[in-house]
Amino acid sequence: MFSIETARCIINEWRDLPEERAAFRRWTTDAEMMRHVTGTAWSDADREKFFARQRASMEKAGVCFGPARLKESGEVIGVVGAQPLELVDDWHLGWWIDPRWQGQGLATELARAALDHVLNVAKRPRAVAVIAPENHASRRVAEKIGMRHVATVPGNTLESRWKAEDVVLYGS
Numbered sequence: 001m002f003s004i005e006t007a008r009c010i011i012n013e014w015r016d017l018p019e020e021r022a023a024f025r026r027w028t029t030d031a032e033m034m035r036h037v038t039g040t041a042w043s044d045a046d047r048e049k050f051f052a053r054q055r056a057s058m059e060k061a062g063v064c065f066g067p068a069r070l071k072e073s074g075e076v077i078g079v080v081g082a083q084p085l086e087l088v089d090d091w092h093l094g095w096w097i098d099p100r101w102q103g104q105g106l107a108t109e110l111a112r113a114a115l116d117h118v119l120n121v122a123k124r125p126r127a128v129a130v131i132a133p134e135n136h137a138s139r140r141v142a143e144k145i146g147m148r149h150v151a152t153v154p155g156n157t158l159e160s161r162w163k164a165e166d167v168v169l170y171g172s
Contacts, residue, residue, distance in 0.1 A: 002063055004081070006113045009106065011068045011080050013058055014051060020067045023076040027096060036135040037096065057083040063122060065094055068110050077101045080110040082118045082127060086159045091118050093127040093172075095141065107137075112145040115172055129170040130158060142170035 004011040014020060027033045028042035028050075042050075054064040065081040078097040085092050093114055097107045111129075118127040129142045133152070147170035155162035 002058060002066060002081075004110075004113045004117050005071075006109045008072070009068050009070055009077070009110055011066050011110060011114065013064050013066050014054055016051075019074075020076055023067070023098070024079070027079075027098065030099075033096070033099065036132040036138065053083070060084060061091070061122070063091070063118070068095075068097075068106075077106065078110065080107075080114050082114055082122075085128075085130075086161075088158055090126065090128045090158075091122070091124050092158075093118060093129045093147075095138070102137075107141045108144045111141050115145055115147070119172060126172045128172075130155070130167050131170060133166060133168050139168065139170070147172050 002013040024047060028047055031041050034041055057064045061084050063082045065079050065083060067076045068078040068080045069076050078095060078101065080095045082091045082093045093111065095107050095111045115127055118124045129138070129147055131138045131142065149168055150171040151169045152166050153169060154164045155167045156164045
C-alpha cells in the first residue's frame with residue numbers, strides 16, 4: 001500500500017474512483033495544465049497508458065504518481081509521487097497541482113513528503129525531478145525541497161517514450 005501523508009494532504013495509489021478519474025481527465029485535457037508535462041492535451045488512450053504505467057510502477061517498486069487529496073475535504077487536488085525511470089537507475093519525483101490550488105505551498109509540501117518517502121522509506125540513494133526548462137514554478141519547488149540542478153539532458157535518454165527535447169534534472 002502506497003500512502004504518503006502531509007499536514008494537509010494524503011497521496012496514495014490510484015483506486016480507480018470516479019472522482020480520481022474525473023479530476024485526472026480535467027487536468028489532462030487542459031492544454032495549459034499539460035504544457036510542461038507533455039506539451040499537449042491527452043486522449044483517453046494516453047490516460048490509460050498513464051494508469052498502466054502507475055500500476056506497473058506499483059508492482060515493480062511500490063511507488064507511483066498518485067492522486068493527492070486534501071485531508072479536510074477529500075478533494076483530489078493533484079498528482080504527486082515517484083517512479084523508477086526506464087533508462088537510468090534513478091527514481092523520478094514529480095508533482096502536478098490543480099491550478100485552483102496553486103500558490104498555497106501545496107506543491108512544496110507534497111513534493112517534500114514524496115522526496116522523504118523515496119529517501120527514507122524506499123531507501124533510495126537519491127531522487128531526481130525531471131522538469132521542462134521553462135517550468136520555473138517546478139524548478140522553484142525542487143529548490144525549496146533541497147534539490148539542486150545537476151544536468152540538462154535530452155528527455156529520451158531517461159525514458160524511451162519521451163521526446164529528444166532537453167529537460168533539466170534536479171537531484172537530491
